[in-house]
Each structure stands twice: as C-alpha cells, then as structure tokens.
Amino acid sequence: MPKKVDAEARRREVVEALFRVAVREGLARASLRTVADEAQLNIGSLRHYFDSQLELMRFAMRAMLDRVAARVQARLDRLDPAEQRDERVRDAVALLAELLPLDETRRDEVTVFVDFAALSRTNPDLRDLAAEAAAGTRGAARAVLAHVTGTAPSTTEVERLTSLVDGLGLNAVLHPDLVSSADAERVLTAHLTSR
Amino acid sequence: MPKKVDAEARRREVVEALFRVAVREGLARASLRTVADEAQLNIGSLRHYFDSQLELMRFAMRAMLDRVAARVQARLDRLDPAEQRDERVRDAVALLAELLPLDETRRDEVTVFVDFAALSRTNPDLRDLAAEAAAGTRGAARAVLAHVTGTAPSTTEVERLTSLVDGLGLNAVLHPDLVSSADAERVLTAHLTSR
DNA sequence: CCGAATGTATCACAGCTGTGATAGAACGGG
DNA sequence: CCCGTTCTATCACAGCTGTGATACATTCGG
Known part of the structure; x- marks a missing residue:
C-alpha cells in the first residue's frame, strides 16, 4: 500500500x-x-x-469528547471507596475538575465545547455527539455522588451537580474576570463537601 | 416632524x-x-x-436583557423578609426562575442568550452586554441568598448558585429530554431549601 | 402646494463559505 | 521501470454575508 x-x-x-x-x-x-x-x-x-466540513467537525468533536472521557474514566477506575471522606471528596473534585478549565488544555476544551453545544442545538448532524457528552457528564456526576455519600444519589442531586459543573465551566470560560479557574474548583469542592 | x-x-x-x-x-x-x-x-x-447588523444585534440583546432585568427587579422589590422561611424560599425560586426556561417566553430568552453568550466571547462589540448580564445574575443570586438565609452570602455561595442557575438553564434548553423545565425548577428549589 | 423628512425598494460589490472537478506530483509495490 | 495509489494544488461556481449608493414613494410641516 x-x-x-x-x-x-x-x-x-x-x-x-x-x-x-x-x-x-x-x-x-x-x-x-x-x-x-x-x-x-x-x-x-x-x-x-x-x-467535507461536517466530517472534519465531527471528527474534531469526537476526538475532544473521547479524550475527556478517557481522563474521566481513568479517574473513575482509581476511585477507592475505602478511603476517608476527605480523600473521597478530593478524588471526586479531581474527577469532575476534568470538565473544568483548570489548565490550558481543559480551558481550550471547555471553550470549544461551549461553542459546540450551542451549535449542536440547531445542527442535527451534531446532536448525537452533544447528547452523548451530556449523558456522560451525568454518569460521572452520579458516580461521584455515590462515591462521596456512599449511597445512590437522586436524579435531582445528579442534575444539581451536573448543572453546577456545566455552569462553572461556562462562566469560568466566558467571564474569567468574575470566575477564575480556582474559584470554580473552590465552588465545586464546597458543593461536594456539603453532600 | x-x-x-x-x-x-x-x-x-x-x-x-x-x-x-x-x-x-x-x-x-x-x-x-x-x-x-x-x-x-x-x-x-x-x-x-x-x-448596521451590529446595531440590530445590540438593540435586540439589550431589549432582552432589559426585559429580564425588569422582571427580576420587580420580584426583588416584592421580597418580604418578614415571611416564613418556606415562603421566602418559594419567592427566591420564583425570582431566579425568571432566568430559567419555564414558559415559552423564558425558553426563547434562555435559548437566544446561550447563543449570545457564546458569541460574545469572540465578539468584542458584544462583550459589555454579556458582562452586564453576568453581573446582574450574580447580584440576583446574592440578594436571593441573603433573603433566604438572612445573612450576607459568601462569594463562593453566590457563584455556586449563579453557576447552578446558568447550568440549569443551559441544559434545560440544550437537552430538554434529559432536563425538563420542571426538573430545573425542582433542582433550584432543592438547592435553595438546603441553604 | 411644495419641499424636506421619512420610509420603501433595488442594485452592485467585495468577501466569505462549502464543494465539485481537475490536474500533476510524489511515492512504492510489482 | 512502470503503474496505480496517495497526496498536493488550483480553478470554478453558486450561495451566502454586510454594506454603500441610489432611486422612488409617501407623508406632513410651513
């Protein structure tokens, strides 16, 4: 060949x-x-x-989604239920922080993802990828809550955590002067500590 | 004339x-x-x-922002600190629910706002409006937390509530099959009840 | 009534966009 | 060496975009 x-x-x-x-x-x-x-x-x-332009777009978005999913999965695999609560919370924060703009790589990912999510609303050819990402985030949130509290979380609590993470990422990217990356991590820690 | x-x-x-x-x-x-x-x-x-296209865009976004701000302000003016806690929470939810897609009007607003927020990131001519909106949401969140708890909230709690509301609106609009409007309101109620 | 302000309507232009078609060059297996 | 695959490169085209310029109609104040 x-x-x-x-x-x-x-x-x-x-x-x-x-x-x-x-x-x-x-x-x-x-x-x-x-x-x-x-x-x-x-x-x-x-x-x-x-x-085509669509093939490029889909390939790029899939590459991003797969990369993030792999990082999240790696942290999921390393969760240890036997640890102390403080440690469990720290691991939980670190896991969901894969979805926050805490370094340049993640900042770029969240930045592009915001545009992509908005675009996918009116572009049928991208909807499946956006839906997959949304489902993945909820799965991670559910696992994180289970790990921290030791019990199966309600759908309300799952959505609360999911939307909080999404909102933090959104605001940290769109309004870094109002919400620094450190702020976003702090808020997430506060939320998971109180669960 | x-x-x-x-x-x-x-x-x-x-x-x-x-x-x-x-x-x-x-x-x-x-x-x-x-x-x-x-x-x-x-x-x-x-x-x-x-x-010009810019003038139209700015005028339209300003109209939307002013309309929402007026609704929020009206509810702010009606907040009564003397009420029972349950009632205060309900009023708080109703106030921030002005930012959630709970009816067709608000759904359209949140929908357009998501696109607008994403666009404003890379369009300098729209940044000021987006910044104004972001500041306004935080002001409302701060007032709501003060009303529910009776004390001045921390910036962390303000950002937690702000990002939660933003995330709920975002997801209710982008993934209505995963998060219904009623779900979003439920989550917000749960959050404010636990404060 | 007539002139100026206001509103409606077209045309043209440069600058993008995705994509189809085409032409060569570079490369490696037979 | 030669042929077919892979890769690079250009051109053309229709369809958008915002905007400048222009012409014409409508309306009303003086």
Missing part, C-alpha cells in the same frame, strides 16, 4: 489547528479555509483527509 | 423577528436578510431602522 505520510498524524494536526482557530475566533470561524491556513495546509490537501 | 409609522413599534417587530429566527435556526443565522424576511420587511426598510 503506497503511503508516504502518516494519515492519522495529519488528521490529528488538522484537528489541533481547528481547535486553535475555534479557541481564538470561535467555532463558527473554523471554516475549511481558516483551518487549512492554520494547519499550513492547502485546502485541497485538507479535503483529502476530510471529505 | 413628518412621520407615518411608529418607529419604535417597527423596531420591536424587527427584534421579535430576530428572536424567532435565532430560536429556530440559531443566532448565527440571524442575518439582516433572514430577519428582514421573517419580519416581512425589505432589507432596505430594515436598514432604515437599524444602520
């Missing part, structure tokens, strides 16, 4: 370029041309790796 | 048209042409009332 370049690596580079554009100028500005320019690729080359 | 039509009324009609388009297809699709069509106006006429 004739092949010079690593197609997988190229696709990843393109996705990174899309993320840079989306963070800098918004997801709406991440057109094939701007992403190609950012990746220092000809638009024709880009289209060799992604047949 | 020669005048046939009520310019103020026309502007309001245009804003309503913009809202319908934004709710249906997203704020990004609310171009001068689509809004003019929706308002059954010629684009030339529309531009007679709004010189």
Whole structure:
C-alpha cells in the first residue's frame, strides 16, 4: 500500500489547528479555509483527509469528547471507596475538575465545547455527539455522588451537580474576570463537601 | 416632524423577528436578510431602522436583557423578609426562575442568550452586554441568598448558585429530554431549601 | 402646494463559505 | 521501470454575508 505520510498524524494536526482557530475566533470561524491556513495546509490537501466540513467537525468533536472521557474514566477506575471522606471528596473534585478549565488544555476544551453545544442545538448532524457528552457528564456526576455519600444519589442531586459543573465551566470560560479557574474548583469542592 | 409609522413599534417587530429566527435556526443565522424576511420587511426598510447588523444585534440583546432585568427587579422589590422561611424560599425560586426556561417566553430568552453568550466571547462589540448580564445574575443570586438565609452570602455561595442557575438553564434548553423545565425548577428549589 | 423628512425598494460589490472537478506530483509495490 | 495509489494544488461556481449608493414613494410641516 503506497503511503508516504502518516494519515492519522495529519488528521490529528488538522484537528489541533481547528481547535486553535475555534479557541481564538470561535467555532463558527473554523471554516475549511481558516483551518487549512492554520494547519499550513492547502485546502485541497485538507479535503483529502476530510471529505467535507461536517466530517472534519465531527471528527474534531469526537476526538475532544473521547479524550475527556478517557481522563474521566481513568479517574473513575482509581476511585477507592475505602478511603476517608476527605480523600473521597478530593478524588471526586479531581474527577469532575476534568470538565473544568483548570489548565490550558481543559480551558481550550471547555471553550470549544461551549461553542459546540450551542451549535449542536440547531445542527442535527451534531446532536448525537452533544447528547452523548451530556449523558456522560451525568454518569460521572452520579458516580461521584455515590462515591462521596456512599449511597445512590437522586436524579435531582445528579442534575444539581451536573448543572453546577456545566455552569462553572461556562462562566469560568466566558467571564474569567468574575470566575477564575480556582474559584470554580473552590465552588465545586464546597458543593461536594456539603453532600 | 413628518412621520407615518411608529418607529419604535417597527423596531420591536424587527427584534421579535430576530428572536424567532435565532430560536429556530440559531443566532448565527440571524442575518439582516433572514430577519428582514421573517419580519416581512425589505432589507432596505430594515436598514432604515437599524444602520448596521451590529446595531440590530445590540438593540435586540439589550431589549432582552432589559426585559429580564425588569422582571427580576420587580420580584426583588416584592421580597418580604418578614415571611416564613418556606415562603421566602418559594419567592427566591420564583425570582431566579425568571432566568430559567419555564414558559415559552423564558425558553426563547434562555435559548437566544446561550447563543449570545457564546458569541460574545469572540465578539468584542458584544462583550459589555454579556458582562452586564453576568453581573446582574450574580447580584440576583446574592440578594436571593441573603433573603433566604438572612445573612450576607459568601462569594463562593453566590457563584455556586449563579453557576447552578446558568447550568440549569443551559441544559434545560440544550437537552430538554434529559432536563425538563420542571426538573430545573425542582433542582433550584432543592438547592435553595438546603441553604 | 411644495419641499424636506421619512420610509420603501433595488442594485452592485467585495468577501466569505462549502464543494465539485481537475490536474500533476510524489511515492512504492510489482 | 512502470503503474496505480496517495497526496498536493488550483480553478470554478453558486450561495451566502454586510454594506454603500441610489432611486422612488409617501407623508406632513410651513
């Protein structure tokens, strides 16, 4: 099979370029041309790796979702019910903090995700990914509450924690002057401590 | 002063048209042409009332923000510290519920606001309005917590409530199958009851 | 009644967008 | 070496976008 370049690596580079554009100028500005320019690729080359704008968008969003899901899952696997409560709360915060903009990587993820979530409302071709992400967050919240309290949480408590995390991420990204990343983590800690 | 039509009324009609388009297809699709069509106006006429797309956008967002702020303020003015705690919680929920999609009007507002908030991140010409809205929500949350607990709340508690409300609105609008409007109100009630 | 303000309507233009089509170049297996 | 796959690169096209300019109609004050 004739092949010079690593197609997988190229696709990843393109996705990174899309993320840079989306963070800098918004997801709406991440057109094939701007992403190609950012990746220092000809638009024709880009289209060799992604047949359409939709395919690129979906691939990039899936890459982001999978990356976050993997981090969350790794923390889920390491939860130890035998630990002291303080420690359990700390682990719980660290787990959900994977969804908060506590470092540059996560900030970029949350930033792009906000645009993506808004876009998915009116774009049928992205709805399934958004729904998957929303379900994943609720699963994590449920697991975290169970880990902290030792009992199965109510759907109300699950939604309370989920919406709190989503709101914190949203505000920390949109209004960093009002809500710093540290603030967001503090609020999350306060919430889980009081459960 | 020669005048046939009520310019103020026309502007309001245009804003309503913009809202319908934004709710249906997203704020990004609310171009001068689509809004003019929706308002059954010629684009030339529309531009007679709004010189530019930015002016229209700012006017529409300001109209929405003012309307919500007026409703919140009205409820703030009616808060009675002498009431029983149950009643105070109910009033508190009703106040912040002005920011939740509990009826069609509020649903449309929250829906458009989500798009607007995301857009404002990368659009300098809209940032001030978004900042004003964010500050307003925090003021309402602070007042609500003070009313329920009888003491001045910490910034952490204010942000916890603010982000919870924002997250609930976001999720109720983006994932109504996961979070109904009634769910959102239930969660808010649970939170304020436990304060 | 007539001129100016107000409102309605078109056209044109540059700048984007996604995408179809096409043409070569680079590469490696046979 | 040669042929087919892979990759890079361009052009063209229709469809949007905001906006400047312009023309015309309507309305009303003086």
